[in-house]
Amino acid sequence: MAEPVPGHCSGVTAGDALNEALAMPLVDHHCHGVRRDDLTRAAFEGLMTEGGPSPAGTTYFDTPVGLAIRCWCAPVLGLEPYATPGAYLDRRAELGAEEANRRLLRAARIADFCVDTGLTDEALLTPEEMGHLGGAWSHEIVRIESVAETVAGRGPPATAYAAEFADELAWRADRAVGLKTVVAYRIGLDFDPRPPSSREVTAAATRWLAGPGRLTDPVLLRHALWTAAEIAGDYGLPLQVHTGFGDPDLSLHRANPALLTDFIRAVPAPIVLLHCYPYVREAAYLAAVFPHVYVDVGLTVTHTAASSARVIAEVLELAPFHKILFSTDCYGLAELCHLGAHYHRQGLAAVLTERAGEWSVADAARIARLISADNARRLYFLD
C-alpha cells in the first residue's frame, strides 16, 4: 500500500508502479454530504449502520465498520489504533465536527466528489462544502424522485405534472453530472420495464397530488425513470441506480440488479449499478455484456470493511476494467468516506498483487487508474 498509516495496522504491499496508481487521488462518483454538527453517541451509531438500533446491551461498534473506525480512523484523529469507542468519540468531540470532517475527508485523498443531493437535511454538507473541506472538486448528482416530490409540492394541476417534472429535471440535469434513482427502495427493481402511457400518468398524478408526499406510486416512479432516461440520453449523463443492500425499507431480493435486464435493454443512457451487494457478480455480468452498463461496489466496500477485498475481487471476476467505478457512498459520517477510500485502495492492491505474474505491473497499474479515476472522468465528462 502506498498509503502511510500511523500505528501498527497492517497493509498490503505491491510493485512501485502499482503503488503509485493506488496512491493517486480518487474520483468518488457517488457520495452524500456528511453531518456538519457534533454527534451524540446514539446519533453516531445510527449513522454507522443501514439498520435500526442495535439490541439492548449491544453496540454497532461490534460490526466490521465499527472495528474499522477504531483501526483506521482513530489515527487520523491523532489516537492509537484500536482506541475504544468512548475514547474515539471523546476525541472527535474535542476536535469538533468540522476539524474531524476535514481530517477524515482529506485522509481519503479524493480529487472529485459527485454528491447526491437528494437528501435535503440541512445538517449535511453541500457539494461545495464537501469539496472545500475535502480539498476536492465537487459536482452534483440529481436524485430523480426528490425532484418529482419537489414538483408535486408546488401543487401543479395533474395534467401539467409530467411537463413540469420534465422541465424541472432537465433544468437540474443541466447543472449536474449525473442522475440517480432510488426506485429499488420504493417498489423494487422488478417493476414493469415499459414506460407508462400519458393517461396512466395523469390518473396517477391526480391521486398523488391530492395529498403529495413520498413518491411510492409505481406508475409515477416508472414515468420519472423514463423521463430521466430520456434526459440522460439527450444530455449524455449517466443514470445511477441503487441496487442491492441498503436500509430495511427495501426487500433485498427485489433489489437484484439482474431484475433490471429488460429495462436496461430498452434504455439508451449509460446505467451505473451502485452498491450491488450481495448481487455483485450479477452486476459485473451486466457490465460485461451490455455496452452501456457500469458497476460500482461503493457502500459495500465500506460496510464489509476488513472483508472488502473479497468483494472487489468478485467484481474483477467478470467485469471489463473499463466498466468499474469507485465511490465511497459516504453519508453522514466523514469516517465512511475515509474508510471507503482506504478499503478501495487496500482491496484493489490485494487483488492486483494476487494477480502478479499473470498480469504485468504496468497492466495492473493501468487497471488501478481506470477504476480509481479514469473511468469516472470519461463517463461523467469531468475534465
Next chain:
Amino acid sequence: MAEPVPGHCSGVTAGDALNEALAMPLVDHHCHGVRRDDLTRAAFEGLMTEGGPSPAGTTYFDTPVGLAIRCWCAPVLGLEPYATPGAYLDRRAELGAEEANRRLLRAARIADFCVDTGLTDEALLTPEEMGHLGGAWSHEIVRIESVAETVAGRGPPATAYAAEFADELAWRADRAVGLKTVVAYRIGLDFDPRPPSSREVTAAATRWLAGPGRLTDPVLLRHALWTAAEIAGDYGLPLQVHTGFGDPDLSLHRANPALLTDFIRAVPAPIVLLHCYPYVREAAYLAAVFPHVYVDVGLTVTHTAASSARVIAEVLELAPFHKILFSTDCYGLAELCHLGAHYHRQGLAAVLTERAGEWSVADAARIARLISADNARRLYFLD
C-alpha cells in the same frame, strides 16, 4: 487452533487469547439427536448427505464431509487420519454406537445442546441423552409443525383446532428455550406474510382433519407460524427458521431468507435464520439491519467442511458480531457434531487470524466468545 488433534492433519494458529476463546466449550443452539443404534454402511452413508442415494459405483465418502470424517473423526475413534471408509466403519462397529457417540460428542466440547425434538424417531437420542453422553447441559427446541400434527392426530373438531394448537404449543414452549419452523420445506419462504383469518383457519382445518397427516396446507402453516410468533414474543423465545439448503424436498431458491423480509417486519419475536447456504450474505444482511434477526451457518459449515472457512468469512462480512450464532445441526451421526464444532473453531480462527493487525487480539477473542457461546446464552437465557 487450541484443539490438539491426533495425527498429522493441519490446523490454524493464532494468538493465545484467541486460542483460549476458541478452545472454550460451545453453545450448540440447534441440533438433533444422533442415532443410538449401530449403523450399516448404507444407513451411515444415508445420514452423511441431505440427498438421495449416490449413483451406482459412487460413494458419499467422495464428498467434502466424507473426507472430513476420514481426516478428523478417525483419530477420535483411535485410527490414523485418512483411514479408508471400510476401516472407519469397522472401527465404529467395534467400539459400538454408544462409545463412538460418546467419544465424538465429547470431542466437540459442547457446553449446551439445544435439541430440536421435531423428529420423533425412537432411534435418536433424546435431549437428556445427548447431554449425558456429550457431557453437556441440554435444552429443548420445539418444532411448530410437529406440534400441529400431534394436535391434529388427536382429532379435535375443526372449530377447536386453533385453540388446542395454541394451548399445546404454549405448554411445550413453557418447557423449551426456543421454537422452530420448517415452513421452508413445506411451502417455501415466499408465503403470504399476513396471518390468515379465523374463518380461513377453520375451513383449512376442516379439510386437514378429514385425513390428517403431514401439514402442508399454506393457511395452516401460516397460522401455526403466527401463533408461534405470538407465543415466542410473549415468552421471550427465539423463533428458529430453516432457510437455505437441506434435503431435496425443498426448492432452494424458495428457501432464500430474504423472502422472509415482510414477515420479519411484522413479527415481534427474535428470529434466528438457520443454515442459510448459499444465501449466507442475504442472511447476514438481514441480521445487520433488523434488530431482532440473528444468523447461523450450522449444517453449512459441516457439509462444506474443508471449504467452511470461506462461508464463515461471508457471515462476518456484514453481520454484527452480536448477531451471529453457532450450531452443529448434527442429525443422526455424532460425526456431524464433532465436525460442526471442529470446522467452526477452525474457520473462525482462520478468519480472525486473517484480520490480525486490523482487529486486535483482544477484540478477536471477544468476537470468538460472542459467536461461540455468549450470544446464544444471552438470546436463549441459558444461564
Next chain:
Amino acid sequence: MAEPVPGHCSGVTAGDALNEALAMPLVDHHCHGVRRDDLTRAAFEGLMTEGGPSPAGTTYFDTPVGLAIRCWCAPVLGLEPYATPGAYLDRRAELGAEEANRRLLRAARIADFCVDTGLTDEALLTPEEMGHLGGAWSHEIVRIESVAETVAGRGPPATAYAAEFADELAWRADRAVGLKTVVAYRIGLDFDPRPPSSREVTAAATRWLAGPGRLTDPVLLRHALWTAAEIAGDYGLPLQVHTGFGDPDLSLHRANPALLTDFIRAVPAPIVLLHCYPYVREAAYLAAVFPHVYVDVGLTVTHTAASSARVIAEVLELAPFHKILFSTDCYGLAELCHLGAHYHRQGLAAVLTERAGEWSVADAARIARLISADNARRLYFLD
C-alpha cells in the same frame, strides 16, 4: 502445476501424484467448433465476449480473458507473455488460423471433445476437424432446439410435427453422446415443468409452422425438452442444460439452475448443469442432493480467468466429487479452449493444494482424475 509454461507467468505447485493427475489429458464434455478462418480484430474481439461491442475508446482486451490471452496464449504462438493485443493478432495472422488453432487446441491437451453442433456456421470446425486438429477423439452433442428448427424447416403438417421431431431427434441421438438444451436463452428456466398435452403441441405447431424460424414458443420448447428427456432416458444419454450467464439474450436471474428443481424431480435422464455462474453454489447443491444431476463450470472458468480458482473452489464446497465435470465450452476462438483447460488445471491444483494435510495427496489426485476425465467417461460411456 505440471504444465510447463514458456516465459515467466507463474503457476501453482503441488505434490507429485497430484501433478500427474493434473497433467493428464482432459475430457472436454462440452464445447463448440472454433473458427477455421483468419479473423479481423473486430471479429476476434467479438468472440472474446458474450456481450455486445465495447464502448468507444475501450477494448475487450481490458477484461480478465483479454489479459489471459496475452499471458497464456501468447507463448503458445511463440511470443513473450504480456504481448500487446496488436502484436498478438499480428502473430496469429502470420501463423494463419489453422496453425494457431492447432497449437492452441493441442496446448490444451484434450483427449476427447464432445462438440455441440447446434450452431451451423460453416466457418466453425466440425467435431471431426476439432478432433483432428486437436489430436483428440471427437463426439457429438445434439442441440435439441436446432433439431426442432430443422424439422420445422421441412414444413411438415402440424399434426405430424411431434412424431417427426421425435424420430429425427432419436436418429440424431443414436449417433451422439449427449443432448443439450438452450431453453434458458429462449424462455428462461422458470418454465412450467410439466409436459404439454398433444393438443397444445399441435396448436402451437400450427402457429409456428405458419412461419417457422427460431423456436421461442414455450409450449414447443417444453415439448422438445420432454421428448429429449425421454429419448435421453431410453438411450442412457445425459441432457446438458445451459444455466447461468451467457450472451445478453438471456435474463440472468431466470437462468438460475435452482429454477429447474421441479423439472429435475420429474425427469429420468441424467442432467448436466453447464456454466452456472453466478449460481455455482446452487448448481453444486443440486448435484449434491439429486442422484442424477451433474455440475460443470466450463465457460465460467475461461471468462473469470485469473479469478477462476475461486469459482472452482465454490463447486468443491458441496458437490460430490463424482458429480463434477470439466469442459472448456470454447466457441470460435481456440484460445478459449486452451484457457479453459489451463485454468481448470491451475484452479483445481490451487484448491487441492489448499486442502493439503486435510485431504491426502492420493485422495486429491483421485479427485483430480474424476473431475478432469473419469466422471465424463463414465457418464457419456466414452470408452
